[in-house]
Structure formats: structure tokens, C-alpha cells
Amino acid sequence: MFRLIMPVFLIVLSIGYLILTFNMDQAKVGNPNAPMYFPAMIGFFLLIISIIYLVQEWKKRGEIIEEVKELVSGRTPVLIGVTVVLIFIYTFLFERIGFLYSTTLFLGALLFLVNGRKHWLQNIIVAVVFSFLSWYSFAELLNVSLP
Known part of the structure; x- marks a missing residue:
């Protein structure tokens, strides 16, 4: 069921x-x-x-649902729980510090969670570049007002 x-x-x-x-x-x-x-x-x-x-x-x-067994074992529940917490923090910070900074922090934290500290430079570059390009695309090219 x-x-x-x-x-x-x-x-x-x-x-x-x-x-x-x-x-x-x-x-x-x-x-x-x-x-x-x-x-x-x-x-x-x-x-x-x-x-x-x-x-x-x-x-x-x-x-029998094998996928459910895999989902509740190992590292997956921790990843899901921490991601939910990060989403709440992101929504709290979004209006206070703006789209660019909050998205960079959120994406950086998420990448560090998934990729680990081993790929720290890649995590930072992806978080900064993606956030900036998203902001630039909406705010400058499409003239959409972002906080």
C-alpha cells in the first residue's frame, strides 16, 4: 500500500x-x-x-519495494534531512541577504554536502558561477527584479 x-x-x-x-x-x-x-x-x-x-x-x-529499503539505509536519510534543513535556512536568508548571496551559500553548502571537502575548489566555483549567472540572466538580461 x-x-x-x-x-x-x-x-x-x-x-x-x-x-x-x-x-x-x-x-x-x-x-x-x-x-x-x-x-x-x-x-x-x-x-x-x-x-x-x-x-x-x-x-x-x-x-516488495527494494527502492524504499535502499532509501532508508546508508547515507541517504542524512542527505535528505540536511538538505531539508538547508532549504529552510535558504528561505530564511533569501529576503534578508538577497538572491545572489543566499543562493551562493545554499548551493555551496549543498555541494559540500554531496561532494565533500575533497572537491572544495570545484564546489566553490560552481556555487559562485551558477549563482552569478542566474542572477545576471534574470536581473540584467530579463529585467526581473530579484531581492
Whole structure:
């Protein structure tokens, strides 16, 4: 029955998404339903894929899940837990110190977590370059205001 949790969650999520999509405000100019077309298409696609996923998992419901055993053993639970903590720290710092600095710190910490201290130079370079290029792309090239 553990296999059915994710597909059922995705079905509920897609139904909620569709409900919110159809409750969107209508456009004042042009086709009043135009803002709903793309989100509705995404919602229906997610619902169909989730139903297919549920049927596939229902057929395998009696099998032992080897992936779950692998997931709860070894270093994986620590990586997941520390990553969740880093995400909360990132969201806390994002508004306070801005996109560029908080993203650099978050990505650097995540890379050190996964790659270890052995690759310290590579971790720092990737964190700084990726953060800067992301900031530059949005803030300068696309004129999107970032904190």
C-alpha cells in the first residue's frame, strides 16, 4: 500500500490545481478564459499521468519495494534531512541577504554536502558561477527584479 501514496497525492494535487485554475479571474481584454487555457492543460496532463501512475502501482502493490529499503539505509536519510534543513535556512536568508548571496551559500553548502571537502575548489566555483549567472540572466538580461 506504500506504493499508492504518491500517485494518490498527485491525483489530489492535480484536482486541487484544476479547481484553483477554474477559479482564476477572467481576462478583462480579449478572450475572458484565455488565462485558464495553459494552466488547465497542465492540470489535466498531471491528472492523466497520475491516474496512469496509480494503475501501474496498483498492479505492483504486492511486490516488495527494494527502492524504499535502499532509501532508508546508508547515507541517504542524512542527505535528505540536511538538505531539508538547508532549504529552510535558504528561505530564511533569501529576503534578508538577497538572491545572489543566499543562493551562493545554499548551493555551496549543498555541494559540500554531496561532494565533500575533497572537491572544495570545484564546489566553490560552481556555487559562485551558477549563482552569478542566474542572477545576471534574470536581473540584467530579463529585467526581473530579484531581492
